Structure formats: C-alpha cells, structure tokens
Amino acid sequence: MKTKLAHVRVNVKDLDKAIDWYKSTFGFEVAATWPPEKPNYAHFESENGATFAIMEHEDYPSLGRLNFYTDDVEALWIELKDNVNVIEELFSTPYGTRKFTITDLDGNELGFVQD
Template identity: 75%
Template sequence: MKTRLLHVRANVKELERALKWYKDVLGFTVGGLWPPEKPNYVHFEHEGGAMFAIMEHENYPSPGRFNFYVDDVDTLWKKLKDNVDVIEELFSTPYGSRKFTILDIDGNELGFVQDETLL
C-alpha cells in the first residue's frame, strides 16, 4: 500500500496551556480548531509536508495520531475493519474527506484518509 503521511497529531493534557506554549514559545500560527462549539483540537498553519496538530485527549501521554492519506479509503476499510481494533468507523467529514481510525498493536492511533483535494 502506498501512503502519504500528511497529518500528525500529538495528544496534550490541557489544550489551552499547550496552545499558548506552541504559539508563544514556538511561534506557531493556528490554522483551525475543532469542533467549533467547544474545541479540543487545533492544527497549525504549515507550508507543505505534514500538518501538525494537538488535541486534548484522555489518552495523554500516548503518542498521538498519524493520518495517512490514501487513494481508496473505502476499499482499505473493507479490507481492514474485521482484522483491527477500530476507533472510528469509516465516515465522511464535514470538510470534504472520508476517513477511519484504528489502533496498531501498541496502541498508536492510525488514521486513513481520502481527501479529493490532495489526490
């Protein structure tokens, strides 16, 4: 399988505290927050390469999530869904992609995303 690693997320204990650090100490600029009504996720502006994000998460300090972009997420879902631990079943996002998320054998979150704007 060919993939493109375009999105990496680190889990944080307290979103506001971490966000302040990334902005004030590293100079990162917020690119987006999610969900709009009560954000627990922030991604930062980037210039090519992988997008970096932070998320207030109950599994802190686990490694986070690695989102791999693939050409046919539906076929991959059918192939993997019965043989892996699923965190998020395949769904369409409000921002134009389809994705699902699984755990690897060590508890790392692996997302598989199809985004027509990136293919």
Template identity: 60%
Template sequence: MKTRLEHVRINVGDLEAAVKWYEDVLGFKVEARWPQENPNYVHFEREGGAVFGLMEGFSSTPGRFNFYVDDVDALWSKLQARDVNAVEELFDTAYGSRKFTITDPDGNELGFVQG
C-alpha cells in the first residue's frame, strides 16, 4: 500500500498559549482556525509539506514529530537564545543526518533534522 502523509495534529492544553509559542519560538504562521465562532483547532502554513495542526484538549499524551530543515545548525543556534527545553542537543546521527529535539510547552517532542 502506498501512502502519503498530508496532515498531522497534536493536542495541547491551551490553544492560544501553544499558538503563541509556535509563532514566537519557531516562526510558524497560522493559516486557519476552526470553528470560526470558537476555535479549538488551528493549522499552520505548510510550505509544501504536510498540514501541521494543534487541537485543544483531547488528550494529555504527548506526540513526537520530526521536521526536516535546510540548516539545522542555524536553527539550533537561534533556539538556544529562546530558552527551549532540549531533549536531545544537536548531534550527528549514525545514519548520516544531523538533528536535535526540543519539547513544546505541552511536552510534545519536536525533532529538527537535516540530511
């Protein structure tokens, strides 16, 4: 079976606080909010990748996601000034890539990988 991942979502405790963190710390930009009258879901601009969304309140189980980036060293340097919680500091993997992992305020693990 062939598949193509087009949408991922993580659950957060406070949607507005999470959106602020993803915008301020990672530079993401909200593309849509739903439902319009009382949003509990947002997704960010996808720039050619899968839709990445946040939904408020359905589970306290953290998720783990890897984002592939062009310059992981530059992003790591930028985020060091933002006092992020590092699960794995920047390192070279055994399979030829370079990566680091941080957590968002809800404990979701976000890996950033190059290569």
C-alpha cells in the first residue's frame, strides 16, 4: 500500500503562545482553528506537502521530531540560530543533505533539511 503524508500535528501546552511563536519565528499563517467556540487546535497554510497543525492537549508533552524541507537551509540557519533553542547545528548528513534541528516552545524537535 502506498501512502502520502497529509497532516502532521504536535501537542502544545498553550495554543495562543504556540501560534504566536510559529507566526513570529517562521512567518506561518493560521489557516483555521477549531472548535469555533473555544479553539484548542490550529493548522497553518501549506504550499506543498503535509498540513502542519498544533493542538493544546492534556497529553502534553508528547514530544516528536518533524522535518521541514527548505530550498535554502543556510539562509534559514543564519536567520534563526541566534533566536531559537538549537539541538543540532547546521551540518552535512551522510545522505547528502544539509540540516539543523531546533525545538519549539514545547520541546518538539523541528528539523530543517535541504536536499
């Protein structure tokens, strides 16, 4: 069976703070929140690939690692490195990619990779 990744979600402690962090750090724009009365979920616009979402949830923390592909990992590294918690500095992998890894406000690991 072939599959296609369409949606990735991480749990966060505080939805509003997490939204602000993802918006200010990466320029992500919220596409939708749910439920309308008192949102505990938000997902961000995505040009290509999986939808990235966050959810305020009692199972926080449920730490994970997400890899985002980028066309210019060097420029992104220079832009972010002094303003985020770095787990892995920019390096070349044995697989021919370049990447670095940071954490978001809730400790989820976010990898940024360039082929």
